[in-house]
Amino acid sequence: MDWFTAPGYWLSRLVLQRALAGVYLVAFLGAALQFRALLGERGMLPVPRFTARMPFRRAPSLFHLHYSDRFFAGCAWAGCAVSAALLAGADSLLPLWAGILLWLVPWALYLSIVNVGQTWYAFGWESLLLETGFLAAFLGNGEVAPPVVVLFLLRWILFRVEFGAGLIKMRGDACWRKLTCLDYHHETQPMPGPLSWFFHHLPRPLHRVEVAANHVTQLVVPVLLFAPQPIASAAAALMIVTQLWLVLSGNFSWLNWITIVLALSALGLPGTAPSVPPAPLWYEVLVLAVAALLVLLSYHPVLNMVSRRQVMNRSFDPLHLVNTYGAFGSVSRLRYEVVVEGTLDGVPREDSDWREYEFRGKPGDPRRWPRQFAPYHLRLDWLMWFAALSPGYAGDWFGALVERLLENDRDTLRLLRRSPFPPDTPPRYVRARLFRYRYTTWRRLRETGACWERTYVREYLPPTRLAGVAQRS
Incomplete structure (x- = not known):
């Protein structure tokens, strides 16, 4: 049915999926190379000690069923292999149903890692990767055009990321309202990058402009993601430029890159869409059922955003399907x-x-x-x-x-x-x-x-x- 798909977004879907696979690859690579000292049997926070006291229903993970350092390494490297295959376009070589299942493999493997990761994995970008990865699995492959409802739900994630971050800033540290936070942030951020020193020494009036532009990008522009084209594309492009600015100013893991991935869902990239048959009925039913579930679960993040006691980076279900986000509600001065x-x-x-x-x-x-x-x-x-x-x-x-x-x-x-x-x-x-x-x-x-x-x-x-x-x- 014409209402179900958006053929004009086939290239946006392609770029989004390949970029998401790249982020997955980086995440699994980090897990494979760092886990033994952090979470291994002789690690600082061993997984077996955690699973012994944490019920499976509260933190579903393969490692509740079995744990050894070799098994963890196997899962992490398997995640790398599947991510690399998806990056190369393996899902496009499979039937539609098999492509969906292949995309759910890295999501399930990474969920297993995050749910036993404890303090080492207590960051918002972990949940953001899981939420995005689960939803993106239903974008389909070359057999169908991208479903409209999935594209809009990806924009909904981006809206919550940006708008939630904007609200937490306005409700939090007074320096965001006074436009002075960047007088300190580049010096006090968790891990400065090679250009952070230069960003810190920019003229203070320019820091004020940066903060004001941040407020516009996070509190005004997200609403435009749901506007007709080309307004939605312009809003997404502005968000991408902002995220690239943040990439230059510090080391924020893959937070900026996964945000750029989400912005691709609203970016109408030029190109002639290939001719594909209508989506099969089972696929439409599956996508609409998943969408209904995610909309229902969005109740908690929405309630959190409108609350005066808004919290940052919290998951409301053990599968990390719908979460709340935010960053730097307060900024250290020293x-x-x-x-x-x-x-x-x-x-x-x-x-x-x-x-x-x-x-x-x-x-x-x-x-x-x-x-x-x-x-x-x-x-x-x-x-x-x-x-x-x-x-x-x-x-x-x-x-x-x-x-x-x-x-x-x-x-x-x-x-x-x-x-x-x-x-x-x-x-x-x-x-x-x-x-x-x-x-x-x-x-x-x-x-x-x-x-x-x-x-x-x-x-x-x-x-x-x-x-x-x-x-x-």
Whole structure:
């Protein structure tokens, strides 16, 4: 039926699906390379310990049925393989029903990972990938034109992402209403990128313009996604430009990229649509049933958006089918970093030979310039930013991190940029100290080449050694 499909969006669907497969691939790759130290049997937050206390119905996952590090690795690498196949267009070689099932495979595998991921996977972009991935599975392949209802539901996700983020800002930190948040944000964001220093040093009047433009993009433009063309395409294009600006300004995992993927659902890309037969009846019934379920589940996110006690990044069902989003409802004015150090000295003193561990993405050495990692997500580095905000954010894993460093645990050290100790010589003591970090000025940068300057604040963790290890001088 003509009302059911939108042939003019066949190219938008194609680009959307390939881009989504690329995001899936990055997500599974990160899981495969990082899980052992974070979630493995000897990880900081082991999956078996979590599944022993968490019922399956509250966190459905394959790992409730069986867990081993080898099985987890197999699931993660299988997710990489299926994502790569979808990126190459494998779904277009299959019948319509098989293509749908193939798209549901990475969704089910990643759901299994997220639902046992605990603190390491407690980010909004995890739920956003799952919600988008589930719905996009019903976009169909070359056998049918894209269903209108699925395209509009993808826009509905994008609306909630942007409008929810805009509302949380206006209700949250006063600096968003005063247009001053970007005086701090580029310096205090979780993981700065290679251009963040330059963004921070833009003139303050331009920062005011940036914040005002952000409010327009998040509170006004989303409504236009449901307008007739070409207005909807213009709104989507503006959102894509805004997201690319954010990509340049920092490392936000795949949050910006999955938002761009969603914007493609409203972007009418030019091209001649191929001739395809009408959608089969079973497909229409399936799509409409899924749509009705998602509309019904949208009750909770809508209620959350209109509430004065709006919360960010919460899932309302264990399958992450419909969620609420938001980012930076409050902005830190000061940047603190936890610097972790170890020593081989048998008696730890202030003048001992303390050597600093270097992380891949989080600021450490003031002379080391930040790198671009997004859309790849460095989970430990992100959690270290939260640890610096308050020890309470790190209470369930920081002690385990220190223990692994004292053991020179190979999997944990792989998460770092560099360990200051040889593999066969673990430190006898590890300590952590809190520093205040600031961007240097233009003059300081030219003179020293350092992008950061840091000031000692206080002790974060006193010198600690493994229990039962004798003290040696």
